[in-house]
Amino acid sequence: MxxxxxxxxxxxxxxxxxxxxxxxxxxxxxxxxxxxxxxxxxxxxxxxxxxxxxxxxxxxxxxxxxxxxxxxxxxxxxxxxxxxxxxxxxxxxxxxxxxxxxxxxxxxxxxxxxxxxxxxxxxxxxxxxxxxxxxxxxxxxxxxxxxxxxxxxxxxxxxxxxxxxxxxxxxxFLSRETAEKRLIAALLYLYHKFGAVIPLTCADIGALAGTTPETTMRNFATLRKSGEIGTSRGKVIVKDIPALEEKLGYD
Missing domain, CATH: 2.60.120.10 (Jelly Rolls)
Incomplete structure (x- = not known):
């Protein structure tokens, strides 16, 4: 699985x-x-x-x-x-x-x-x-x-x-993965709780993934640039589920 x-x-x-x-x-x-x-x-x-x-x-x-x-x-x-x-x-x-x-x-x-x-x-x-x-x-x-x-x-x-x-x-299991995979896993988990618009800050999601604020912002900047997520005040928008699943290694 x-x-x-x-x-x-x-x-x-x-x-x-x-x-x-x-x-x-x-x-x-x-x-x-x-x-x-x-x-x-x-x-x-x-x-x-x-x-x-x-x-x-x-x-x-x-x-x-x-x-x-x-x-x-x-x-x-x-x-x-x-x-x-x-x-x-x-x-x-x-x-x-x-x-x-x-x-x-x-x-x-x-x-x-x-x-x-x-x-x-x-x-x-x-x-x-x-x-x-x-x-x-x-x-x-x-x-x-x-x-x-x-x-x-x-x-x-x-x-x-x-x-x-x-x-x-x-x-x-995820604690042994890279910071990027932990953040993506957190995003996908929250997507299934909230839908595409997650009413949490980047820092909140980073805390769930166990990553530092600096690492969280750096990885989220990369995901924004590739069009997989968007951010606005107090929320994160998941835009491309298939791309995130692929990065996580979902088969």
């Missing part, structure tokens, strides 16, 4: 963030009809769930709002929620040995994260809002209860972990 095929598969304080709309909303306080529709139509992970199980999940969802650059989950803090992105962008990252942040992934509306909470007592990585973002979060304790009651939800969680293993395996 080629690299491209694999890519296709695949300071928060100790008080809860303010909830939206309003504050102090209890689980199930959101409009359940609209929420059920969102979970059914936008969250691919839930595609296989029967309506009864999905409605149970919807009833447990707590709406949360985070401002741009606000930490959503911090590594080492108690793991308490499984979350789904409703609006906005969430970056998953972890600290490097040198103290900086290494970007792992960017999550878009419909993506779910935080399933490590089901296995660990604390968060293994950080998550940060890249723009004002709205989440639906399910308390860990309730998720575990639902998994016991609905085996189909347990199967869904296993499928999610398998998908994450594929994604991480691809990251490990």
């Amino acid at each position: 080629g690299i491209f095929a694999i890519i296709k598969i695949i300071m928060r304080k100790k008080t809860y963030p303010y909830l939206a709309p309003g504050t102090g909303r209890k689980p199930g306080g959101a409009d359940n009809t609209a929420l059920f529709s969102f979970l059914r139509s936008k969250v691919n992970l839930f595609n296989s769930l029967p309506d009864a199980a999905l409605r149970e999940l919807a009833r447990e969802c707590v709406p949360q709002k985070y401002a741009k650059d606000q930490v959503v989950r911090r590594a080492g803090e108690p793991a308490d929620y499984i979350s789904i992105v409703k609006e906005g962008l969430i970056q998953l990252n972890r600290c490097s040995w040198k103290g900086g942040n290494i970007a792992i992934e960017v999550l878009v509306p419909g993506d779910a994260f935080g399933f490590a909470a089901l296995c660990d007592e604390t968060w293994p990585i950080n998550s940060t809002a890249m723009k004002t973002s709205y989440l639906y979060s399910i308390p860990k304790a309730r998720m575990l209860e639902l998994m016991d009651y609905h085996p189909v939800i347990s199967k869904m969680v296993i499928a999610h972990f398998v998908e994450r293993l594929r994604f991480l395996g691809t990251q490990v």
Whole structure:
């Protein structure tokens, strides 16, 4: 299986963030009809769930709002929620040995994260809002209860972990490739999440690929000159998928 095929598969304080709309909303306080529709139509992970199980999940969802650059989950803090992105962008990252942040992934509306909470007592990585973002979060304790009651939800969680293993395996494989191939792989992965217009800066994409700002700008300048991508303020436009696939070695 080629690299491209694999890519296709695949300071928060100790008080809860303010909830939206309003504050102090209890689980199930959101409009359940609209929420059920969102979970059914936008969250691919839930595609296989029967309506009864999905409605149970919807009833447990707590709406949360985070401002741009606000930490959503911090590594080492108690793991308490499984979350789904409703609006906005969430970056998953972890600290490097040198103290900086290494970007792992960017999550878009419909993506779910935080399933490590089901296995660990604390968060293994950080998550940060890249723009004002709205989440639906399910308390860990309730998720575990639902998994016991609905085996189909347990199967869904296993499928999610398998998908994450594929994604991480691809990251490990790409870490041995050149900076150019890592950047192209990141572009193709993001293309399948966002479409041709990727609402991230060159620096954001470089961080995902693990390249320095200088290397990112140099390689993107080459790709722009050859007509494979375009750039404008805060976004990158993918123009020539076949050419990028060829450079990556997709067969």
